[in-house]
Amino acid sequence: MKQKTIAIVGLGLIGGSFARAFKKYTDYIVIGFNRTRSTAELALEQGAIDAIGTEENLKEADVVLLSMYPKVSCDFVEQHIDCFKPGCIITDDCGIKSYLVERLTGLCKAHGLYYVGGHPMAGREVSGYKASSADLYKGASMLIVPTEASTPDIVHEVKHMFAAIGFSQLVITTPEHHDRMIAYTSQLCHIVSSAYIKSPSEMEHKGYSGGSYRDLTRVAYLNETMWTELFIENKKPLVAEIDEMIRHLTEYRDAIDQEDADTLFSLLRDGRLRKEQFG
Amino acid sequence: MKQKTIAIVGLGLIGGSFARAFKKYTDYIVIGFNRTRSTAELALEQGAIDAIGTEENLKEADVVLLSMYPKVSCDFVEQHIDCFKPGCIITDDCGIKSYLVERLTGLCKAHGLYYVGGHPMAGREVSGYKASSADLYKGASMLIVPTEASTPDIVHEVKHMFAAIGFSQLVITTPEHHDRMIAYTSQLCHIVSSAYIKSPSEMEHKGYSGGSYRDLTRVAYLNETMWTELFIENKKPLVAEIDEMIRHLTEYRDAIDQEDADTLFSLLRDGRLRKEQFG
Numbered sequence: 358m359k360q361k362t363i364a365i366v367g368l369g370l371i372g373g374s375f376a377r378a379f380k381k382y383t384d385y386i387v388i389g390f391n392r393t394r395s396t397a398e399l400a401l402e403q404g405a406i407d408a409i410g411t412e413e414n415l416k417e418a419d420v421v422l423l424s425m426y427p428k429v430s431c432d433f434v435e436q437h438i439d440c441f442k443p444g445c446i447i448t449d450d451c452g453i454k455s456y457l458v459e460r461l462t463g464l465c466k467a468h469g470l471y472y473v474g475g476h477p478m479a480g481r482e483v484s485g486y487k488a489s490s491a492d493l494y495k496g497a498s499m500l501i502v503p504t505e506a507s508t509p510d511i512v513h514e515v516k517h518m519f520a521a522i523g524f525s526q527l528v529i530t531t532p533e534h535h536d537r538m539i540a541y542t543s544q545l546c547h548i549v550s551s552a553y554i555k556s557p558s559e560m561e562h563k564g565y566s567g568g569s570y571r572d573l574t575r576v577a578y579l580n581e582t583m584w585t586e587l588f589i590e591n592k593k594p595l596v597a598e599i600d601e602m603i604r605h606l607t608e609y610r611d612a613i614d615q616e617d618a619d620t621l622f623s624l625l626r627d628g629r630l631r632k633e634q635f636g
Numbered sequence: 637m638k639q640k641t642i643a644i645v646g647l648g649l650i651g652g653s654f655a656r657a658f659k660k661y662t663d664y665i666v667i668g669f670n671r672t673r674s675t676a677e678l679a680l681e682q683g684a685i686d687a688i689g690t691e692e693n694l695k696e697a698d699v700v701l702l703s704m705y706p707k708v709s710c711d712f713v714e715q716h717i718d719c720f721k722p723g724c725i726i727t728d729d730c731g732i733k734s735y736l737v738e739r740l741t742g743l744c745k746a747h748g749l750y751y752v753g754g755h756p757m758a759g760r761e762v763s764g765y766k767a768s769s770a771d772l773y774k775g776a777s778m779l780i781v782p783t784e785a786s787t788p789d790i791v792h793e794v795k796h797m798f799a800a801i802g803f804s805q806l807v808i809t810t811p812e813h814h815d816r817m818i819a820y821t822s823q824l825c826h827i828v829s830s831a832y833i834k835s836p837s838e839m840e841h842k843g844y845s846g847g848s849y850r851d852l853t854r855v856a857y858l859n860e861t862m863w864t865e866l867f868i869e870n871k872k873p874l875v876a877e878i879d880e881m882i883r884h885l886t887e888y889r890d891a892i893d894q895e896d897a898d899t900l901f902s903l904l905r906d907g908r909l910r911k912e913q914f915g
Contacts, residue, residue, distance in 0.1 A: 423692060478846035500845050526841040538844040541837035546848035549828060551907030552884035558820035558878060564777050564807040564911050565817040567757040569825035572851035578909040588892050588900060599889040603882055605831035609880040613867050615709035621867060625860035628830030632856040635838050 364388040364410055364418035364431055368400050370481060371450050372424030373489030376405045378522035381491040388414050396486045405489070415440045420518065422475075423449035426586050431460040438468055446471045446511055452539060452583075454502050454532040456590045465506040473515045474502030474532065476539070477524070482578045495523040502532055540594035547584055548599060550577040642804050643667040643689055643697035645712055647679050649760060650729050651703030652768030655684045657801035657808055660770040675765050684768070694719045699797065701754075702728035705865050710739040725750045725790055731818060731862075733781050733811040735869045744785040752794045753781030753811065755818070756803070761857045774802040781811055819873035826863055827855040827878060 363379055366371050368391040379385045390410035391397040397409045410415055415421070415437060423430035432451050439449070448471055451457055454474045465472040479497040481488055499519045503512045516527045530538070554577050563569065588595055612621040642650050642658055647670040658664045669689035670676040687693055694700070694716060702709035709728050720726070726749055730736055733753045744751040758776040760767055776788045778798045782791045795806045809817070833856050841849065867874055891900040 366838065377646055413740045445651045472882065474813055477845065480846070480848075497846065500844065526843055529851060530844075535844075538837060538840060541835055542841050542845035542849045545832070545835075546852045547904075548885065548888045549832065549852060550848075551904055552830065552881060552888055553824070554907055554910050555884040556820055558877065561817060563820050564756065564805055564812075565779065565809075566821035567776065568761065569759075569829075570703075570821045572854055573825045573828060574911065575851055576848045577907045578915075579729075579904060579908055580900050581908055584904055585897050585901045589895050589897055592892055592895065595895050596889055598837065599892070601835045601886055602831060603889070604825065605834040606878055606882055609827045609831055610875055610882070613871055613878075614875050616868050618864050618868055622860050622864045625826075625830055625858060625863055628833055628856045629858055629860055631833050631838055632853065635837070635841065636834070636857075 358382055360386055361419040362386040362388060362417050363420040363422060364390065364415055365406070365422045365424055365472070366410070366430070367392075367424035368396055368406070368485070368486045369424065369552060370406065370484045370488045370493075371477065372422070373400065373405060373486040374491065374493035374596075375422055375424060375450070375522070376400060377482040377489055377491035378494060380405060380407075382520075383520045385420075386420060390415075391486075400486060418442060418445060420446045420448065423447065423451070425628045426583055427453055427456050429449045431457060434461055434464065438464065441468070441470055442471050444471070446473065447516065448475045448478055448515055449471050450475055452476060452587045453542065454535040455615065457632055458502065458504050458532040460483050462504045462506045470506065471508070471511045472504050473512055474504065475515070475519070476500040476502075476535065476536070480574065484580050492523065494519075496525045497523070498526040498528055499524040500530055500535055502530060502535055504532075536591050537594040540591055540598045541584050544584075544588060544591060544595050545598045547576050547579050548588070548595075549602065550574050551579065553577065554628040639663055639665055640698040641665040641667060641693075641696050642699040642701060642889050643669065643694055643704055644685070644701045645669040645689070645709070646671075646703035646766075647675050648684075648763045649754065649763045649765070649767045649772075651701070652679065652684060652765040653770065654701055654703060654729070655679060656768055656770035657773055659684060659686075661801045662797075664699075667697060670765075675832065679765060691716070693718050695721055698723060698727045699727065702726065702730070706730045706732055706735050706869055707774070707865065710736060713740055713743065718748055720747070722748050723750070725752065725794065727754045727794060729754055729756055731755060731822065732868045732870045733814040737781065737783050737811040739867050741783045741785045742764055749785065750787070750790045751785040751827060752791055753783065753814070754794070755779040755781075761855065763859050771802065773798075775803040775804045776802070777807055778803040779807050779809055781809055781814055781815055783811075809886070815870050816873040819870055819877045823863075823867060823870060823874050824877045824881065826855050827867070827874075828881065829853050830858065831857035831894050832856065846852065852882065
C-alpha cells in the first residue's frame, strides 16, 4: 500500500502530539503547518514532522488535521479550498463541533472533500509544542463526528487512523450531542475551577489545603484566549449546565443554612450513589 | 526518657493510620479504642496497636487522640472525664475546631487536662480501618489549634509528636481561622463535587470525559454521615463560601449568555493569574 500523507495544521500541544504520534506509531508522511515558523523548524529538526507545510505539499495530503482554534481552523479551509487533493479527508481536534460542522460541511462537499469532526479527550494544563508528546493519546477517548460530507467508509478509515496512535476508545457521536456532553464534562470543569479560586480565602489557602483542593482548582490554570472562544461558541448547552450547577449548589446551601440535616444527608447520599453508579 | 503512651479513640482510616504511624515511627505505646471490637482486635493482631483500650489503661495515657466525629469525640471526653491521667494532653483530628474548642476547653481546664485541637490535611475517598496506612501523613500539613487549656510547651510537644510521624508542615492557627479556611479548602470542594454530578448529563458522561471531569468529581464519593455533621457545625463560613461561589459562577454565566467575550476573557485570565500566584 502506498504510504499516505497527513498534514497537521497547528503544532501546539495537541497538534504537536498528533505529529509525534503519527511519526512514532504509523508510516504516514507527516507535514506540519505552523504560524510561527521557528516552531515548525524545531519540529522538523526533532523529527516530529517530515516537512514544513506549503501550498504545494498540502496538495499531496490524504488527510488534513486542523489543530487550531475553531474560527482559524475554518478560515484555513476556506483560504486553502483550492489547495486540497480531491477526496482529501479533513478532520480536526477542536473542542466544539456544531460550529465547525456548520462552516465546513457544505464547503467540503461542494469541493469533493470529506469532513469528519474529531475531539481527543486528552490534554495538559501547559500548552505549546514544547509540551507535546507522542504518547499523549495513549488510553484516551477520541470523539468522532460523521457529517453529510462523510461516508461510513471514510468514518471507518478515520477511526482506524486514530486507533493506530493509541486512543483506546473511539466514540461516534453527533455535533449536538458532542457539544452538550462537552459543556458538562470539560467546559463546566474549567468554569467551576476558575470561579472556585475567586474566593478571598484563596490567598491564604497554603498549609490548609490538600488533595481535594488541588483537584478542584487544577484546571483554573487555563488558556483564556482559547476557552473564551470555545465557551461563547457553545453558549446554549454551557449556560444550561452552569444554571443546573447553581440550582444544585443552592439546594445544599439552603439545607446547611436551615440546619436541615435530613435534606443535606439525602443530597450528599444521592451524590455519592450517582458517583458509584456512573463514576 | 520513660516511654510514653498514646490512646487513639476511633480506629477508622484516620485513627487507624495514626496508630500505625505512631507504631512505625515512634516508641509510643499505642492503645486503641474502637466501638466495633473486632476492628480493635484486628488492629492488635496486626500490631497497629499494643493494647485494646479500657477505662483502666486510659489512665496511663499521656496523650489521648480523639478520632471520631465531632459530637461523639466530645461525648467521649465528658463520659471519661474521671479516667484521664492528670496533665494528660487531649487532642483530636476532627474537621472542624470551634465546636470542639467550645465543648472541651473549659471542661479540660477544670479537670487539670490540656486540650490542643488538631486536623491532618490528608485523607482518602475510602474510609475504615482496612484502608489505613502508616504513611498517610507523609508530607502532609497538620493544623494545630492551641486553646486556653494549653500552654506553649504543650503545643510544642504536640507539634513535635506529629512531626515525628511524617507531617512536613505544622501550622498553628485559631479555631475561627481554621474553620473559615477549611470551609474553603475542603468542605466547599465536597459540596461542589457533589452538586456537579447532579446534572442530567452525568448519566452519559462515559467516553466523553477525561482528567478534568475526573478531578472535579472525585470527592463526590464521600461519607454523607460525617460530612452532614461537619457542614452543619460549620454553617456560617461554609454558607458564605457557597454564596461566593454562586456569585462568581453567575458572572461567568452572564458573560457567556451575553456573548461578552471581553468580560469572559478577563474573568478567565484573572482566575489563571490567581492560580499562578497562589497556586
